[in-house]
Amino acid sequence: MTEYLSFRRAFGITFGFQCLIALVLFLFGLFAFVKVLTHQEEGYAAMAFREHLGVVLLANLRILPSYLIVTVAYAALAFPFVWRRKAMTDVGRCVGRFRKVRLLAWMVLVNIGLYALSLGPFFSRSPGLLGGAAQYLEAIAPGLNLYALYHLHLLEIATVGFILVCAVAAVVYGRIAWHFWKSRPRQRWEQALLAGVLLAIGGGAAWSQVTTASSKTLSIPTSRPNVLIIASDSLRWDRIGAHGYVRQDITPHIDTFANEATTFANMHVATASTLESWATILSGQFPPTHGLRYMFIRKDHADSFAQQPTLLPKVLNDAGYETIAVSNWAGNCFSLVDMGFSRRLTSDVQNFNAFITEATVWAHLLFPLYFSNELGERLVPEVRSISSHVRPAALADRMVHEIDRTTDAGKPFFGVLFFSTTHLPYMASYPFNLKYVDPNYHGPHRYHIDVRVHDLITTGFDPELPPEVQQHIRNLYDGTVSEFDHYVGYVLGELEKRGLLNNTIVIVTSDHGEDLYDPGSTLGHGTNFLGGDQSTRIPFLIRRPGPSGEPLQAGHRIDALARNADIGPTILDLVGLPIPEAYEGVSLAPLLDGQVTSLHLPVFGETCYLFFPKEKALVDLAPEEKERLYTLSDARDTLEVDKDFNNNMVLKKQFHQGVIDSKDRMIRSPKFKLIETPTKSGEPIRRFYDMEADPGQRKNLAQQNLPEMNLLRDLLHRYWNEGQAKSLRLPAAPSL
Structure with missing residues (x-):
């Protein structure tokens, strides 16, 4: 022995x-x-x-x-x-x-x-x-x-x-x-x-x-068309190859998809912030109506929104659809607020528990090294809330699995597959993290955007980075766009294998755009309307199958203005369901079918909650203008942990109205953009731009007091103060 x-x-x-x-x-x-x-x-x-x-x-x-x-x-x-x-x-x-x-x-x-x-x-x-x-x-x-x-x-x-x-x-x-x-x-x-x-x-x-999708090949078509939204957080419109981006190899799968889809070239969001944007899409209402005005909402706001019977997923549930939301930390909004989905495979991220989990995981480096996989998620489910734990392949496979489960039951599906890939800190997986970066770059933010919480809260993003650092940041971002494109291609391929592509309305889009050191801006989104449309303008490509499965209006481009409040009504119209009276957005089907070339829709926007002092977000304002700003304290003073709301970080009650009153407001016509920034005196700072002649917004025309500005100012007032969003339209004047 x-x-x-x-x-x-x-x-x-x-x-x-x-x-x-x-x-x-x-x-x-x-x-x-x-x-x-x-x-x-x-x-x-x-x-x-x-x-x-x-x-x-x-x-x-x-x-x-x-x-x-x-x-x-x-x-x-x-x-x-x-x-x-x-x-x-x-x-x-x-x-x-x-x-x-x-x-x-x-x-x-x-x-x-x-x-x-x-x-x-x-x-x-x-x-x-x-x-x-x-x-x-x-x-x-x-x-x-x-x-x-x-x-x-x-x-x-x-x-x-x-x-x-x-x-x-x-x-x-x-x-x-x-x-x-x-x-x-x-x-x-x-x-x-x-x-x-x-x-x-x-x-x-x-x-x-190893994460692989089911090997299932064919599904039985349902009576109503399926709907699948594939979106990535903070995806800019101008980063798509089919939209003319200089890096033509960045989105080959989306470019191929664009050849079979209809492209909306001027789709804008009402708030460039994830929670508010998805709330607008799924309620068909603008923020002043649906009530979710900032990301750190309190429990009563979440409950009030969830009780709306006309939320898009609820309407589709009642029509026999299985409604599915699949996301990681970027889709925290679907966990924070019950938006009506019958299946939610999403994460929490803005509660204190998630903060502790992230600190714990990165302190114990052994965990992210060996357990950035399904086993790790089973051991510590909260790891899905960590921004570096992205696993886009797993998200794609979860949605494919949910689609298989739903079609096996003979039901149509409405799915939202929402990736965090293109969101800060621009952390692409290999090999996409190497695709565009200079291997000899040795400056800050070398591997991803590295910002300490204290710096973000007190100073915001550095507005004076050298040009080579700014370009490196854009290179990192472009790598994330290319990775998202890869998974768009993967999911579309899985639909085609199953015979579902010709019975599914597929939309590729985003919740908002992104500032990438455009003129007058730094990083992030939703903090201002300066430098152009990069924060509010989003890609929106929709592929509609015809009676025989062939795509309708393939390769067609629509230049008319559209809003994310119009997405919900459009989906209901396309699947043959009535649009609820509570919706303020309108169906874009007349544009899709070529019945009209414009619906004369004004674009409305508002800025989001600011972590840092407002003057740090408005780097283009003159010093005397910054002195006049209506500002609030930063996140250190305005947020608290609500133990009765799953330890979520929430805005203190006393700051609710102040956050709303301090928001910049914006209205956009095809030619002009008007921005109003609140001040202590009550008279806003106005900035008015000719977006055709000056797309980077470098020449403020507000002092010229043009009639077009006065018309837009009246519409913006009626939207903001009188709740008339549903009825407001732009005149058909070509000069506007």
Whole structure:
């Protein structure tokens, strides 16, 4: 029995060593977690440890199973390379001090090698790891270029090495199992059980790294057409190749889709903020009517909106549709507010628990390295709320799975597949993160936009970045656009495989655009209307199947103004359902069918909640104008945690009306744009632009007091103060 006991002792020593490493890493993670919290200037550490200590402790304890899994896996992989029977036996008998030191050194080297090789198959699966690892390594290796991992193919080499390690381990365990099977017939049940456990662990690890859609091929068409909206947060209209972008390789799948779709070239949102924008789309109402005016809403606002019986998903539910929302942290709005979907596979992100989860996960780097996958989401479901945990492939497959489930039941579906890919911090997955960046760039925001919470709240985004940094930021953003395009192509391909494309209305769009250091702007969205239409103008491509499945109006472009409040009414009209009287938007079907060339719709807009002082958002205003601004305190003073609303961050009640009153307002006609910025005196600062002659909004015509400005000012007043959005139309005058 000596040999069998030495094997068990040897494995026990190896496992014990891995447990020691795991303990050290866990304690280091706890230290890093405390350090992260205590370095927040906004009092988050005090709030966390004083009011949410249970949440803090639970978040860190829930990471422990991941350490156990890694410990077992590394013990199994390391053992074949450290098992020397005599040395291990001597160590087990507490003899041979030199041998123990030598064995310890060898085990350390083996583990370093294993961790290095494991970067190959795991590192590229988490986009956030590139920037996260850079922050950890910056102190000891300033200027380290982690892009070299890709350019020098080091990750591919490491992957091959890791596979070889697994193969060697499999051979060793196979020989051990065969030896015991032959020599220990009475213990075969133990060996079979051990083999089953190892296979289960290996199979589970492999499964966690692979996400594939169902292999289903054909579905039975339903009586009503299906509807699928594929959207990405903060996607600009001008970043689509088919819209004339200079990088013609950026969106090949969307460009192909555009050839079969109708493109709205002037679709605008009422608020360039996710919650408010989706509320407008799904209610068919403008923000002053539907009531969701900022992202940090209170529970009574969420409940009031959810009670509306005419929300688009509710109307479709009543008509027999399965309504599905699939998103990650960007689709927090679908979890925050019940918008009527019968199936919600979405995340929470703006509650305090999510903040603690993010701090915990990034403190324990082992978790994002090995568990940015389905297994990680099962261990810690809250990880879906983390901005770096994007997994767009998993989102696409979840929607495909939901479509299969729905069509198997013989029901039509209305789906919203909403990606966070193009949202700040512009963190694309490999290889899209390398597609447009300069490999020799060594400036700030190297791997993604890196902004500390304190800096964002107090100063906003830096308005004076050098041109090369601004261009690098645009390059990062373009990589995310290309990644979104990839998944648009994937989902469309899955629909085609199932025979659903010719019975499905497909829309590719966004919730709002994005500022990318356009004239007079910095980064983000919804903070102002300066620099052009880049924040409110969104792509909107709609493919409609005809009676025989062929796309209607394929490749057609519509230049007339349209609003995201018109999307809901249009969908209902296209599927043959009546449009509720409560809707303020109108159906765009007459434009789609070519009956008219314009519906004379004015575009209305308002800015969103500001984390930082308003003068930081309006960088184009003169100093004397900034002095006149109606401003509020920043997020440190205006937000609080509502324990009765799932620990969500909410706006304090006393700031509700102030946030609304301080909003910039905008009205847009085909030719002109009028912006009104509230001031302390009550008389707004007006900016009036000829968008045909001056699309970058560099020449303010407000002082000319043109009749067109006065007409738009009257319409904006009636929209904002009198609730007449539904009836307001632009005159058919060509000069407007």
